[in-house]
Amino acid sequence: MSMKTVFERTSGLTETQTHYCPGCTHGIIHRMVGEVLEEMDILEDTVGVASVGCSVLSYEYFNCDMTQAAHGRAPAVATGIKRVLPDRFVFTYQGDGDLASIGIAEAVHAAARGENITVIFVNNAIYGMTGGQMAPTTLIGQKTATTPFGRNAAVQGLPIRVSEMLSTLDGTAYIERVSTHDVPNIIRTKKAIRKAFETQKQGHGFSMVEVLSSCPTNWGLDPSESLDWIKDNMVPAYPLGVYKDSQKEAGQ
Amino acid sequence: MAKVLMKGNEVIAEAAVHAGCKYFFGYPITPQSELVAYMARRLPEVGGVFLQAESEVAAINMVYGAAGTGVRVMTSSSSPGFSLKQEGISYLVGAELPALIVNVVRGGPGLGNIQPAQSDYFQVTKGGGHGDYYTPVLAPSTLQEIIDLTEAAFEIADTYRTPVILLGDGMLGQMMEPVEFKDLTEREPGQKEWATTGTRGDGKPRTITSLDLNADALEKRNEHLQKKFAMIRQNEVRYETYETEDADYIVTAYGTAARIAMNAIQKARKAGLKIGMIRPITLWPFPEQPFIETRDRVKGYLSVEMSAGQMVEDVRLAVDGRAPVSFFGRTGGVVPAQEEIYEQIVNISGGVEV
Ligand SMILES: Cc1ncc(C[n+]2csc(CCOP(=O)(O)OP(=O)(O)O)c2C)c(N)n1
Ligand code: SF4
Numbered sequence: 001m002s003m004k005t006v007f008e009r010t011s012g013l014t015e016t017q018t019h020y021c022p023g024c025t026h027g028i029i030h031r032m033v034g035e036v037l038e039e040m041d042i043l044e045d046t047v048g049v050a051s052v053g054c055s056v057l058s059y060e061y062f063n064c065d066m067t068q069a070a071h072g073r074a075p076a077v078a079t080g081i082k083r084v085l086p087d088r089f090v091f092t093y094q095g096d097g098d099l100a101s102i103g104i105a106e107a108v109h110a111a112a113r114g115e116n117i118t119v120i121f122v123n124n125a126i127y128g129m130t131g132g133q134m135a136p137t138t139l140i141g142q143k144t145a146t147t148p149f150g151r152n153a154a155v156q157g158l159p160i161r162v163s164e165m166l167s168t169l170d171g172t173a174y175i176e177r178v179s180t181h182d183v184p185n186i187i188r189t190k191k192a193i194r195k196a197f198e199t200q201k202q203g204h205g206f207s208m209v210e211v212l213s214s215c216p217t218n219w220g221l222d223p224s225e226s227l228d229w230i231k232d233n234m235v236p237a238y239p240l241g242v243y244k245d246s247q248k249e250a251g252q
Numbered sequence: 253m254a255k256v257l258m259k260g261n262e263v264i265a266e267a268a269v270h271a272g273c274k275y276f277f278g279y280p281i282t283p284q285s286e287l288v289a290y291m292a293r294r295l296p297e298v299g300g301v302f303l304q305a306e307s308e309v310a311a312i313n314m315v316y317g318a319a320g321t322g323v324r325v326m327t328s329s330s331s332p333g334f335s336l337k338q339e340g341i342s343y344l345v346g347a348e349l350p351a352l353i354v355n356v357v358r359g360g361p362g363l364g365n366i367q368p369a370q371s372d373y374f375q376v377t378k379g380g381g382h383g384d385y386y387t388p389v390l391a392p393s394t395l396q397e398i399i400d401l402t403e404a405a406f407e408i409a410d411t412y413r414t415p416v417i418l419l420g421d422g423m424l425g426q427m428m429e430p431v432e433f434k435d436l437t438e439r440e441p442g443q444k445e446w447a448t449t450g451t452r453g454d455g456k457p458r459t460i461t462s463l464d465l466n467a468d469a470l471e472k473r474n475e476h477l478q479k480k481f482a483m484i485r486q487n488e489v490r491y492e493t494y495e496t497e498d499a500d501y502i503v504t505a506y507g508t509a510a511r512i513a514m515n516a517i518q519k520a521r522k523a524g525l526k527i528g529m530i531r532p533i534t535l536w537p538f539p540e541q542p543f544i545e546t547r548d549r550v551k552g553y554l555s556v557e558m559s560a561g562q563m564v565e566d567v568r569l570a571v572d573g574r575a576p577v578s579f580f581g582r583t584g585g586v587v588p589a590q591e592e593i594y595e596q597i598v599n600i601s602g603g604v605e606v
C-alpha cells in the first residue's frame with residue numbers, strides 16, 4: 001500500500017508546542033506565515049518582530065531570528081532593523097490592541113514612510129491576552145470585560161478599519177484583509193501573506209495583511225461558533241479584499 | 253587633527269560618528285536640536301542612516317531594533333522626550349542591548365522650559381523606567397570631555413551589553429569651545445554573536461527578548477543583571493578631584509555646575525580658604541571612594557547643583573554621616589552664578605578674614 005503525505009510540518013515553525021487556546025486561529029496564521037517563509041526560502045534572511053499580546057511568544061515558534069518588541073512598538077523596532085539590514089526580510093506579527101490602539105502611531109508612520117517591511121495584523125476584535133477587554137476593533141454591541149453592556153458608539157466610539165485607513169497613505173504598497181473562518185479563506189490568507197512578502201522582496205514598500213481571527217476564550221464561544229461569529233459579524237464590519245496594490249495601480 | 257570651534261550638541265554628534273556610530277533615530281526638542289540636525293547632514297556622509305522618528309517613543313524602539321542587529325546606534329533628547337524613552341530603556345536593559353542615549357537636560361517638571369538644568373539626576377541614576385536596573389551615566393563638563401566620554405559610553409555599552417546615558421544640560425549643549433578630535437579611524441562593529449541579523453547558515457535562530465514568564469528564570473536573569481551592575485560599579489567609576497588633600501571643605505558638583513563651582517573654588521583659595529572639589533564624571537556608578545577617603549578629615553561638603561537637591565542624596569550616602577553635607581542649588585533653568593557659590597563657600601567655612 002502506498003502512502004501519500006497529506007500533512008507535513010513546515011520548517012518555518014519550530015517544534016515548540018504553542019500555548020494558544022483550543023480553536024484559536026493565531027496558530028493557523030503562524031503556520032501560513034511559516035509556510036510562506038519556507039516556500040520563499042527566506043527563513044535564514046528573515047528577522048521577525050513579536051509584539052505584546054497573545055502572540056508575544058511567537059518568537060519561540062517562528063523558525064528565524066526574532067526580536068520581542070514593547071507593546072505597540074513593533075513597526076518602530078522593525079524600522080530599526082530594516083534600516084540597518086535593508087536586504088533582510090523583516091516582519092511584525094501584531095494583535096489589534098497592539099497595532100490599532102497603543103501602537104497606532106508607529107503603524108501609521110511606518111506605513112507613511114513606506115518602510116519596506118511586512119506587517120501581519122491579527123484582528124480578533126478584542127484584547128485576548130489581558131482577559132477580553134475592548135479593542136479599537138471591537139464591534140458595536142460586542143460585550144467585553146470593559147464594555148459589559150456592549151460597545152456603545154456614543155460612549156466608546158466606533159471601530160477602526162485599519163486596512164482602509166492605512167491604504168490611504170501613499171507609502172503603502174500592498175494591503176489586504178483576509179479571514180480564517182474556513183478553508184478557502186485560509187488559503188486566501190496564505191496567498192495574501194505570500195504577496196506581502198513578495199512585495200517586500202521587490203522593495204516596493206510597506207505591506208500589511210489584516211487577518212480576521214478568533215478568540216473563543218474571550219468571546220465565550222466554542223471553536224466552531226467562533227468561526228461562524230467571524231463570518232457573520234466580523235466580515236460584514238471588516239470587508240475582505242485587497243485595499244492597496246500599488247504595483248497593480250501603476251498599471252503592471 | 254587641528255582644533256575646531258563647535259557647539260556642544262554638535263560635538264556629541266561628531267564624537268559619536270568618530271566612535272563608529274552610524275545610526276541615529278531621534279525627535280527634535282530644544283535644547284538638543286542641533287544634534288539631530290548635525291546627524292541628518294553627517295550620517296549620510298559615512299554611509300549611515302539618520303531617521304527622524306514620529307516620537308521619542310518610536311525613536312527609542314527604532315534604537316532597540318537597530319541595536320539588536322549589533323551595530324552602534326544612538327538617540328538623543330531632552331527631559332520631556334527622555335521621559336518618553338523610559339519604557340524603551342527598560343526594555344534595552346532587559347534584553348541586554350547596547351545603545352547610547354543622550355539627555356541634554358532642561359528645566360522641569362512638565363514642559364518646564366528650555367533653559368539648562370540638572371533636575372533629571374534622579375531619573376537617570378536610579379533606573380528611571382520600570383524594573384530593577386541601573387544604566388551607566390556619564391556627565392562631561394567640557395566639550396573636549398564630551399569627545400572622550402562619548403567614545404567611552406559606546407565602549408561600556410558594548411562591553412556590558414547595556415544602554416548608557418550621556419548627560420548634558422542646555423548650557424553644555426549650546427556653548428561653543430575649541431575641541432580636537434583624534435583621527436577618524438574606520439571602525440567595523442565587532443561581531444556580536446547574539447545579534448539578530450538572519451541566521452544565514454550560522455546556526456539556530458536567536459531571539460532578543462526581555463520576557464520570562466517563569467518567576468525563577470526571571471529571577472536568574474535579574475541576578476545576572478545585578479552581577480553586571482556590580483562589575484560596572486567595580487570597573488567604570490570615574491571622577492576628578494581638585495586640591496582635596498589639604499581641604500577643610502569640599503565642594504562637589506558635575507557638568508556645568510562643576511565648571512562654575514571651580515571658578516568659585518579658585519577664588520576662595522585666593523582668599524585663603526582651603527576648599528577642594530570632587531567632580532563625579534560617572535553619576536552612576538556614583539564615585540563613593542573620594543568621599544570615603546576625605547570624610548574623616550574634612551569639616552564638611554557642599555553639593556552644588558542645578559536642581560532642588562538630587563545628587564546631594566548620593567553624597568550623603570557616601571559621607572555616611574561622618575561630616576556635615578550642605579546643599580546649594582538653583583532650579584527652573586536658573587544657572588547658579590559664581591558669586592553666589594562663592595558666598596555659600598564663605599558661609600559654610602565661617603567667613604573670610606578681611
Ligand atoms: C505598555 C503596556 N500596556 C499594557 C500592557 C498589557 N497588555 C498586554 S497584551 C495587551 C493587549 C493585547 O491585545 P491584542 O494586541 O489585541 O492581542 P491579542 O492578545 O488579542 O492577540 C495589553 C493591553 C502591556 N504589556 N504594556
Ligand atoms: S485568549 Fe483568545 S487570542 Fe489569546 S490564545 Fe486564547 S483564544 Fe487565542
Ligand SMILES: [Mg+2]
Pocket residue numbers: 053095096097122123124125126127128135
Ligand atoms: Mg486582539
